[in-house]
Amino acid sequence: xxxxxxxxxxxxxxxxxxxxxxxxxxxxxxxxxxxxxxxxxxxxxxxxxxxxxxxxxxxxxxxxxxxxxxxxxxxxxxxxxxxxxxxxxxxxxxxxxxxxxxxxxxxxxxxxxxxxxxxxxxxxxxxxxxxxxxxxxxxxxxxxxxxxxxxxxxxxxxxxxxxxxxxxxxxxxxxxxxxxxxxxxxxxxxxxxxxxxxxxxxxxxxxxxxxxxxxxxxxxxxxxxxxxxxxxxxxxxxxxxxxxxxxxxxxxxxxxxxxxxxxxxxxxxxxxxxxxxxxxxxxxxxxxxxxxxxxxxxxxxxxxxxxxxxxxxxxxxxxxxxxxxxxxxxxxxxxxxxxxxxxxxxxxxxxxxxxxxxxxxxxxxxxxxxxxxxxxxxxxxxxxxxxxxxxxxxxxxxxxxxxxxxxxxxxxxxxxxxxxxxxxxxxxxxxxxxxxxxxxxxxxxxxxxxx
Amino acid sequence: xxxxxxxxxxxxxxxxxxxxxxxxxxxxxxxxxxxxxxxxxxxxxxxxxxxxxxxxxxxxxxxxxxxxxxxxxxxxxxxxxxxxxxxxx
Numbered sequence: 001x002x003x004x005x006x007x008x009x010x011x012x013x014x015x016x017x018x019x020x021x022x023x024x025x026x027x028x029x030x031x032x033x034x035x036x037x038x039x040x041x042x043x044x045x046x047x048x049x050x051x052x053x054x055x056x057x058x059x060x061x062x063x064x065x066x067x068x069x070x071x072x073x074x075x076x077x078x079x080x081x082x083x084x085x086x087x088x089x090x091x092x093x094x095x096x097x098x099x100x101x102x103x104x105x106x107x108x109x110x111x112x113x114x115x116x117x118x119x120x121x122x123x124x125x126x127x128x129x130x131x132x133x134x135x136x137x138x139x140x141x142x143x144x145x146x147x148x149x150x151x152x153x154x155x156x157x158x159x160x161x162x163x164x165x166x167x168x169x170x171x172x173x174x175x176x177x178x179x180x181x182x183x184x185x186x187x188x189x190x191x192x193x194x195x196x197x198x199x200x201x202x203x204x205x206x207x208x209x210x211x212x213x214x215x216x217x218x219x220x221x222x223x224x225x226x227x228x229x230x231x232x233x234x235x236x237x238x239x240x241x242x243x244x245x246x247x248x249x250x251x252x253x254x255x256x257x258x259x260x261x262x263x264x265x266x267x268x269x270x271x272x273x274x275x276x277x278x279x280x281x282x283x284x285x286x287x288x289x290x291x292x293x294x295x296x297x298x299x300x301x302x303x304x305x306x307x308x309x310x311x312x313x314x315x316x317x318x319x320x321x322x323x324x325x326x327x328x329x330x331x332x333x334x335x336x337x338x339x340x341x342x343x344x345x346x347x348x349x350x351x352x353x354x355x356x357x358x359x360x361x362x363x364x365x366x367x368x369x370x371x372x373x374x375x376x377x378x379x380x381x382x383x384x385x386x387x388x389x390x391x392x393x394x395x396x397x398x399x400x401x402x403x404x405x406x407x408x409x410x411x412x413x414x415x416x417x418x419x420x421x422x423x424x425x426x427x428x429x430x431x432x433x434x435x436x437x438x439x440x441x442x443x444x445x446x447x448x449x450x451x
Numbered sequence: 452x453x454x455x456x457x458x459x460x461x462x463x464x465x466x467x468x469x470x471x472x473x474x475x476x477x478x479x480x481x482x483x484x485x486x487x488x489x490x491x492x493x494x495x496x497x498x499x500x501x502x503x504x505x506x507x508x509x510x511x512x513x514x515x516x517x518x519x520x521x522x523x524x525x526x527x528x529x530x531x532x533x534x535x536x537x538x539x540x
Contacts, residue, residue, distance in 0.1 A: 002455060002496065002498070002531075002534050002538070003538065004485050004487070004494070004496050006534060006537070006538040007455060007457055007496050007534055008457065008459070008494065008496075009538075010529075010533065010534060010537055010538075011457055011459070011527055015525075061509070062507065062508075062509045063509075064509070065507075065508065065509025065510070065512045065513060066508045066509050066512065066529070066530045067529055067530050067532070067533040068512065068527050068528070068529035068530075068533065069533065248537045248538070251536040251537045252533060252536060252537055254536065255532055255533060255536040
């Protein structure tokens with residue numbers, strides 16, 4: 001018989017502390033779908049995703065019912081579309097549109113992989129593909145796009161960084177009536193991972209098996225609750241408590257991942273040990289930092305606590321899962337975290353502090369609304385700064401900023417649902433035009449040469 | 452195959468009778484029961500055998516939750532593996 005306190009703890013975690021499996025994501029290889037032209041490729045892509053993913057929602061719902069743990073999102077990631085449309089890049093939209101329809105057909109909210117990997121150089125077909133992103137995101141609902149512009153091993157492709165600044169701005173302008181919502185589905189990475197289950201940056205790497213299940217766990221509310229019980233403890237004890245909590249959360253994810261893979265006839269890929277917030281109260285990563293002892297997230301001390309949190313989550317999670325991957329760490333999106341939104345509203349957190357935080361946690365500048373009149377070169381410079389942090393620190397960094405057309409600092413935007421809402425945050429007014437116009441490649445750091 | 456049923460809520464008469472009848476009607480066999488009352492708060496945990504149930508486990512879990520609502524209690528039925536996974540190494 002089980003220890004009754006353990007049983008009731010699990011029930012409380014789900015009922016009161018928002019424990020959930022954030023996403024069950026099926027990675028599907030589209031390499032076998034390449035045909036001679038865009039139309040036939042699009043048809044093969046649609047058929048493949050519909051066939052492989054047809055039971056993902058049903059299976060996840062049954063697992064959720066059987067184990068009593070909500071599975072919030074069911075998603076699909078695919079091979080970067082720039083690869084399968086290399087012979088007809090101008091028509092890549094047709095494949096994107098087919099993927100969007102397939103996502104709708106199988107009942108998932110997002111499908112990731114309208115992506116390109118250009119970290120060491122942009123091929124002609126990739127440049128053409130990148131230019132299809134704004135139109136494609138403006139004319140699809142569920143499709144997500146990501147572009148990898150740098151890596152620790154290859155350096156930063158500044159030509160791609162320059163282009164992505166323009167593409168982010170165009171995407172915002174083409175989705176202007178929804179406050180630039182298209183940019184919420186567009187991530188610019190450095191050191192992108194091939195097995196990330198989280199949107200909008202998920203894609204199915206070409207080194208992956210044919211069909212794979214990756215699971216992203218969550219539970220910032222559970223960690224916050226555990227820390228509330230030890231208000232006087234020193235930081236060693238705080239870190240230990242986070243570790244133990246992360247272990248339990250991850251074990252639930254591992255169970256769901258292996259069972260889902262079995263039922264969906266796919267390989268179990270990885271469990272992504274992430275603390276991912278939602279805009280709901282009690283489901284906030286920033287609230288954990290505040291519980292440790294900050295008056296507001298964003299003040300001095302934020303980076304140190306986040307570093308400890310991120311590390312403790314990994315240590316607890318690694319022990320709990322047979323294979324770990326993805327982004328694995330604490331997410332700090334602004335519009336998707338209630339305490340982060342409140343800090344932004346009260347001027348307690350700046351983009352500069354968020355940038356510092358990205359040095360020690362997973363991912364990067366995420367879901368930040370900026371003024372619509374921000375220049376493309378400023379967006380490129382933001383991307384370059386983040387990519388530099390990722391490159392030098394051997395970690396994934398990303399930029400998902402939303403220049404909101406017609407909005408100024410102090411205005412609000414609401415993206416709806418899990419994407420949340422937030423005030424427009426200020427960016428620096430001094431330009432970086434000359435730097436961005438130079439183009440070229442920032443060479444890889446010396447410590448990346450490990451062979 | 453086994454599951455854990457938890458029944459929590461304000462204590463009142465006949466909870467065990469109602470829950471065990473409900474489970475028996477669905478071919479669920481109770482193997483172990485632990486029950487406590489903390490003040491007015493009732494908490495019961497049952498380990499049950501579900502190998503003979505006819506439909507899907509997720510459907511039975513949903514029925515249990517609904518039955519709980521009808522008697523003013525919170526009832527959860529979950530596959531035992533979730534507790535094994537989370538609380539044992």
